Amino acid sequence: MVGGTRDVSLEELADVWEHNRVGPLEQIERIRSVDAAASHAGVDLAAASPLADGLPGLIRAVREAGDEVLCAAVETCAKGSSALAKVIMQCSLDDPEVLSTLRRHVMWDQWARVGGLAPVGRLGEAAIAMSTVQYLVIPGWAEDLRRYQTLMESLLSGSPTP
Incomplete structure (x- = not known):
């Protein structure tokens, strides 16, 4: 949070969420899928986030x-x-x-x-x-x-x- 979403990849966050059982696994997988699709389309969701900075x-x-x-x-x-x-x-x-x-x-x-x-x-x-x-x-x-x-x-x- 201090450095923003640019400092930590969504995949890293998803790994932590999954390890700590934060939210249903289906939701975490859905987040991963959206991130992968965006990345494939050339969109950096972390940079576009209001929390990027x-x-x-x-x-x-x-x-x-x-x-x-x-x-x-x-x-x-x-x-x-x-x-x-x-x-x-x-x-x-x-x-x-x-x-x-x-x-x-x-x-x-x-x-x-x-x-x-x-x-x-x-x-x-x-x-x-x-x-x-x-x-x-x-x-x-x-x-x-x-x-x-x-x-x-x-x-x-x-x-x-x-």
């Missing part, structure tokens, strides 16, 4: 965002985390439909499972900071989070899911 690139993205965009990113991520906590506390996650609805959305894997809940204190601040960076650098991520927030709000209000 690592920590220096992430810092640059935050600095260049401007106050208004940065504040909107932090606010959206904090509200999203709050909505996720409310859904988990107020809705019965034993209800297979609620959990299934949450899990069907792309943001379940991209955000909710890996930092969407921001606990009080330093860990929560770190979670919001990481979400904010994703909001700023990953194309489409902010829109996906907003759609997920709408879904969570509908679950909280008991209205039909969009």
Whole structure:
């Protein structure tokens, strides 16, 4: 992460993911297949990644965002985390439909499972900071989070899911 995705090949990452059992093997193989197809087509996915420049690139993205965009990113991520906590506390996650609805959305894997809940204190601040960076650098991520927030709000209000 410090040096960026250019420093580590996707194949190396996939090997580590597989060795440490991070994610289903089918998903890791699918990532390998996409990387191989892109490489065969002459596309370097690592260089095209928003994380290509690592920590220096992430810092640059935050600095260049401007106050208004940065504040909107932090606010959206904090509200999203709050909505996720409310859904988990107020809705019965034993209800297979609620959990299934949450899990069907792309943001379940991209955000909710890996930092969407921001606990009080330093860990929560770190979670919001990481979400904010994703909001700023990953194309489409902010829109996906907003759609997920709408879904969570509908679950909280008991209205039909969009």
